[in-house]
Amino acid sequence: MPVQLYHHKLSAPARVVRIVAKQIGLSLEEKEIDLLSGEHMKPEFLAINPFHCVPTLVHDGFALWESRPICTYLVDKFAHGHSLYPTDLRKRATIDRWLYWDSGTFFSSLKAYYMPAIPGKSFQPEAAELFKKNASALDESLKNTKYVAGDKLSVADISITVTVTLSTAIGIDTSELKNVQKWLKQVETDLKPSTWQTLVIDPANGLADLLKSMASKSS
Ligand SMILES: N[C@@H](CCC(=O)N[C@@H](CS)C(=O)NCC(=O)O)C(=O)O
Missing domain, CATH: 3.40.30.10 (Glutaredoxin)
Structure with a gap:
């Protein structure tokens, strides 16, 4: 099937x-x-x-x-047992923690910034500040580990990478977060060939363009 x-x-x-x-x-x-x-x-x-x-x-x-x-x-x-989502309970719980954090906190704060643009209103700068605060916490955590949940690329890295790269595309600057930038480069290297451009960067820019055109219609 x-x-x-x-x-x-x-x-x-x-x-x-x-x-x-x-x-x-x-x-x-x-x-x-x-x-x-x-x-x-x-x-x-x-x-x-x-x-x-x-x-x-x-x-x-x-x-x-x-x-x-x-x-x-x-x-x-x-791909049972794959390091993207290993079977070890504590490793898995740590990955789940980051996935939940991305869903409930990090990506949510990004959505609070851009979603109002979809009905044609404007981006919400105060939500961008909350997003940046969350990104700084991520940066702090990445001081200690190569990937978000330890020493191996996991599904949580992929989820959070999509969040961070979308934020960049829509104009939230996190370039000063050196650990985040280093980790993004590592994820880029780890992804299968062409993935970074075709499934990370190009569509993030595509959504950013769409959001900007929708937001600007209201002004
Ligand atoms: N938490 C959900 C979010 C899904 C979501 O919001 N998808 C949007 C597109 S990015 C959608 O389908 N929107 C249309 C709708 O919810 O009616 C997930 O991670 O899958």
Whole structure:
């Protein structure tokens, strides 16, 4: 059975899943959902995911949404024991901690900055300050470890990399965070060839351009 992934090419959480799949050599049947025209609200997609968000995975009749559990499911199912999400309970718990932090705190603070632009309002500078505070905490933590959860690249690095690179694309400057910058270079090196440009940088810039055009319409 093919593993299907409903996604949008500019969606940050969907890109995290696509990068993880590529790292473990898993070929996905990618099905693009046009969020801008409201395809995600059509009955066909709502029947798969009543929460109408991408990424949504369908594997053998099993539907799963939320990017981070999709990533850990894929590694466990198709690359069990891989260092991206190892089986050791404490290593796994540490990775989970970073995934939850990204979802609940870090990426959330970035969304608070840019989401108001989507209905045509403006970016929220005070949310950018909170994001930068969170990025500084990440920088502090990366003083002690090569990767966010220890000495090996994990799904948490991929998730957080997508968050940081999107923030840069939309104009939040974290270039002074030297540990973060060094870690990003390391992640870039560790990703499979062409991934950095095609699944990290280009779509982050694409989303940034879209957001800027939407935000500017309100002024
Ligand atoms: N926490 C979710 C966020 C998913 C999400 O917000 N996806 C956006 C695209 S980036 C979406 O599908 N928006 C349309 C909607 O939720 O109706 C995840 O990590 O998968």
